[in-house]
Amino acid sequence: MIINKxxxxxxxxxxxxxxxxxxxxxxIAIYGRRRVGKTYLIRTYYEKSLVFEFTGIHSAxxxxxxxxxxxxxxxxxKSKVALAIPANWLQAFSMLTAYISSLRKNQPxxxxxxxxxxxxxxxxxxxxxxxxxxxxxASRMPHIKVVICGSAASWMIDKILNNxxxxxxxxxxxxxxxxxxxxxxxxxxxxxxxILEKYNLLQLYMTMGGIPHYLRNINPGESPAQIIDxxxxxxxxxxxxxxxxxxxxxxxxxxxxxxVIRVLANKVDGLNRNEIIEECxxxxxxxxxxxxxxxxxxxxxxxxxxxxKKKNDSVYKLSDEYSLFYLKFIENAKDNGSGAWLRQYNTAxxxxxxxxxxxxxxxxxxxxxxxxxxxxxxxxxxxTWRHNPGKGEEGAQIDLLLDRKDQCINICxxxxxxxxxVIDKKYAAELDKKVNVFRKETxxxxxxxxxxxxxxxxxxNEYYLGRVQNEIDMKDLFN
Numbered sequence: 001m002i003i004n005k006x007x008x009x010x011x012x013x014x015x016x017x018x019x020x021x022x023x024x025x026x027x028i029a030i031y032g033r034r035r036v037g038k039t040y041l042i043r044t045y046y047e048k049s050l051v052f053e054f055t056g057i058h059s060a061x062x063x064x065x066x067x068x069x070x071x072x073x074x075x076x077x078k079s080k081v082a083l084a085i086p087a088n089w090l091q092a093f094s095m096l097t098a099y100i101s102s103l104r105k106n107q108p109x110x111x112x113x114x115x116x117x118x119x120x121x122x123x124x125x126x127x128x129x130x131x132x133x134x135x136x137x138a139s140r141m142p143h144i145k146v147v148i149c150g151s152a153a154s155w156m157i158d159k160i161l162n163n164x165x166x167x168x169x170x171x172x173x174x175x176x177x178x179x180x181x182x183x184x185x186x187x188x189x190x191x192x193x194x195i196l197e198k199y200n201l202l203q204l205y206m207t208m209g210g211i212p213h214y215l216r217n218i219n220p221g222e223s224p225a226q227i228i229d230x231x232x233x234x235x236x237x238x239x240x241x242x243x244x245x246x247x248x249x250x251x252x253x254x255x256x257x258x259x260v261i262r263v264l265a266n267k268v269d270g271l272n273r274n275e276i277i278e279e280c281x282x283x284x285x286x287x288x289x290x291x292x293x294x295x296x297x298x299x300x301x302x303x304x305x306x307x308x309k310k311k312n313d314s315v316y317k318l319s320d321e322y323s324l325f326y327l328k329f330i331e332n333a334k335d336n337g338s339g340a341w342l343r344q345y346n347t348a349x350x351x352x353x354x355x356x357x358x359x360x361x362x363x364x365x366x367x368x369x370x371x372x373x374x375x376x377x378x379x380x381x382x383x384t385w386r387h388n389p390g391k392g393e394e395g396a397q398i399d400l401l402l403d404r405k406d407q408c409i410n411i412c413x414x415x416x417x418x419x420x421x422v423i424d425k426k427y428a429a430e431l432d433k434k435v436n437v438f439r440k441e442t443x444x445x446x447x448x449x450x451x452x453x454x455x456x457x458x459x460x461n462e463y464y465l466g467r468v469q470n471e472i473d474m475k476d477l478f479n
Contacts, residue, residue: 005044007191008184009037012175016045019145019173020108025138026145027170031156032177033299034249035213038149039114041177046147051103052076052096052111056118058249065119065126066092073099089129097137105143116148117155127159131166139170152250154294178299180210182365183478188212193220199418199455200224202474206357207232208239209321225342232330233340243326250298256282256291257300261318264301265327268356269386269397270317292316302363307385307401308442315384319360328353358416359399362453365477369412369453370402372476379405387441396437402451409444410451410470411435421454428463453477 006013019026032038043050054072057065063085069092070085077083077099086092096111103109113119113130120126138144150156153176161171180188186201196204203224208214208231217238218227231239247254247261263279264271271279273288282288295301302319305311318324328349335343344350362369366382381403389395400412411434415421423431435448451470458464458471 006041007188008180009041009177012041012177013045015173015175016041020046020049020110023142024172025141025143026172027134027139027167028145028147028173028175029156029160029171030147030149030175030177031153031297032151033153033179033211034151034246035211036151036177036179036299037212038151038177040212042110042112042114042147042149046110046112046145049108049110049145050112051100051109054113054119056113056115058115058118060118060121062089062121062124062126065121065124070095089124089126090132093129093133093137097133100141100144105141107143108145109143110145110147111138113146113148116150117152117159118150120159128166131163131170134170135166151298153297153299154251154290157293157297176297178210180212180215181368182210182361183368185210185215186478188215189218192216192218194218195220196224198474198478202358202361202455202477204228206321206354206361207325211322214239214242214322225339228341229338232325233333233336234338235336239322239326240330243323243331246323251294256280257295260291260295261300261320261323262327264316264318265324267317268352268359269399270304270315270384272313272315276316304363304382304384307383307398307403309383315386317360317363319364321357321360324353324357324360354416355414358455359414362412362414362477363400366400366402368477368479369472371479372472373402373410373451373470375402375404375406375410385438385442387437394433394437396434396441398434398438403446407446408449409446410449411438412451412453414453415455417455420456420459421452422459423461423463423467425463428467431467 019028030038030042054069057068067085070083073095074083083095086095100109100111134146138146148160160167161174182201182205185205189196189201204218204227207228217231231237233240247257251257259280260276263276273292276292277284277288292301296303300320300323301316303314303316305314329344333340367376370376370380383401383403384399385401386397387395398411399414402410402412413431431450435450439448449469450467451472452458452468453472455474457473458468
């Protein structure tokens with residue numbers, strides 16, 4: 001059963017359906033960054049089976065959370081007698097058990113706890129009470145399906161998935177909800193009667209990513225420039241001040257997370273852990289590792305293991321399109337209002353941004369790239385590579401390598417252009433250098449295929465022929 005009101009999320013819907021049909025109690029944990037559509041997915045897919053929904057209140061104390069819990073139960077039970085506010089969470093879950101015990105047991109009953117981390121206020125005892133309730137009550141009811149959801153991805157992982165106490169190994173299903181892909185973004189906007197060419201869609205994706213809550217603010221009949229002007233540069237633009245709330249709502253001491261984001265926004269090639277520590281002025285140790293993990297699990301940065309290296313050598317890159325766009329163009333914008341974005345075209349800052357943003361989009365769409373190359377079924381490791389030259393040596397960097405089990409490697413170059421991309425003599429020499437330095441420094445025996453990923457394709461000239469083995473354009477990224 002795939003519900004038509006949900007765009008994309010095909011695998012997630014299959015998982016939710018499978019868990020709904022089991023003859024055992026289920027504890028499903030779903031996490032993902034703010035505004036990515038977690039709540040909508042659960043409410044919509046489980047609409048007919050949802051019997052209880054409780055949402056944590058940000059920064060509210062325990063008394064307020066318990067009062068809210070009571071109000072929800074009061075509305076569900078439709079009791080004419082006012083329920084008492086539970087004295088603590090143990091009592092609250094006892095009340096919840098009484099409520100669900102009154103429901104029919106021959107059909108699935110979904111209980112949804114949204115913004116789960118916000119409920120666990122200091123000294124509230126909520127998580128311990130929840131553990132006790134699950135282990136002694138809910139887990140013994142085969143028809144009960146409990147969904148817990150949170151935007152604070154690192155909290156969900158630390159406190160729930162890696163729980164060492166009463167919830168250890170109790171979660172029966174984990175779902176990490178990611179932003180829409182380009183293809184899903186196109187389908188979502190079409191469902192809202194917004195029809196744009198792929199180049200226009202790519203521009204919007206490079207600005208705000210595949211975040212459903214951002215995309216829902218796009219209106220039919222507007223050009224990308226009009227959309228970006230209105231959302232990012234007008235006085236009341238929805239995305240004009242989103243950055244100020246984005247990290248603070250997810251992380252404690254969010255200024256450290258913002259520092260990392262700001263540093264990576266200026267480093268197109270990415271940084272390893274030690275370089276981040278140095279650039280940010282952090283001290284080495286587990287704190288930085290934990291901070292990077294929080295940002296990565298929340299979808300703001302991505303790590304890439306360099307070719308023939310280990311995870312400890314990972315390079316981190318900024319992967320959140322909106323954060324990059326905000327820091328490059330919105331934060332210190334002197335030009336606002338109608339036409340502000342159009343006036344950014346043909347500037348050096350615009351050119352640098354498009355190159356960085358397009359590369360980030362391609363790195364998120366490795367599966368469509370593999371599909372376009374006809375290697376979807378071939379075991380492939382996607383990685384990066386860079387050679388820092390010594391004295392008298394040539395350096396080189398490759399942002400995407402597809403190391404294939406069939407003894408071939410695709411060396412991928414990504415180039416954004418508003419027309420057919422042209423390889424000139426200078427760039428041809430640069431491509432040759434990358435391939436030659438890579439072969440020399442890695443001593444690889446694999447066949448190397450130079451692969452260019454562009455927007456509108458490549459003009460075939462003397463520098464293209466015999467040099468480029470594979471060509472992919474933006475249409476392939478939508479598949």
